[in-house]
Amino acid sequence: MKGFTKPLLMLALFLPLLAAPAHALDGDTIDRWLAATEELNEWSAQQPDVQEPEMDAQDDEVSMAEVRQAIEEVARMEQEVEEIAARHGFDSSHELTEIGSQIFNARHALEMERRLPEMERELDESLQRIEDDPDMPAEQKATMRDALEQQREMLHNLAPDVxxxxxxxxxxxxxELEALFSN
Incomplete structure (x- = not known):
């Protein structure tokens, strides 16, 4: 039982974060997210790549120094990301990420909203062709009809609930979002 305690505790702590968004989006929040993301993009372009230290049994002391240096560099970078998030009014980089996820989900839902009527029309046309085909046996029509209806259901399930x-x-x-994502 002891081995399950930590995973269950972690699940209990993080499940509420997955269940509901931090808060509803508004124009100001998106503007702040856009500005923070642009600053993060500029900042990340200036950052050196953190090299993963090579572990060599003969150079344990040097390797441990490299590991320490890499860890310190990652910690410095994490702190700078937190500072960028705070400058744009976010409590943490985690909140910034949560807002980004909400924005991505809403963009995807809008895209599905736009594309769904055309996809529905294409499914309806396919169904009509099946029904109108005098050479197709009734059993095959039923199978094809079921397959197309399953596709229709899958299409509706693709759009996130936003x-x-x-x-x-x-x-x-x-x-503004399209301009950011197209760069």
Whole structure:
């Protein structure tokens, strides 16, 4: 039982984070996220690559110094990311990431909302062709009809369940978001 305690505790702590977004999106939050993301992009372009130290049994002392240096560099970078998030009004880089996930989900839901009518029309046309085919046996028509209806159901399940307020906020900033993502 003792081996399960830590994983269950971790699951209990992080499950609420996965279940609900931090808060509903609005234009100001998206603007702050855009500014923070742009700053992070500029910052990351200036950062040196952190090299993974090579472990060599003969150079244990040198290797441990390299490991220590790499850990310190990663810690410094994490601190700078936290500072960038704070400058843009976020409590932490985790919150910044959560907002980014909400934005991505809302963008995906909007894209599905736009594309779904055309995909539905194509499915309807395929169904009609099947029904109109005089050479196709009834059993085959039923099988094809079922397969197309399963595709329709899958299409509807592809769109994430996103609050309308999030979709509206993202819709109002689509041009800015597209500019960021297309770079």
């Amino acid at each position: 609050p309308e307020q999030d979709m509206e906020a993202v819709r109002s900033r689509e041009d």
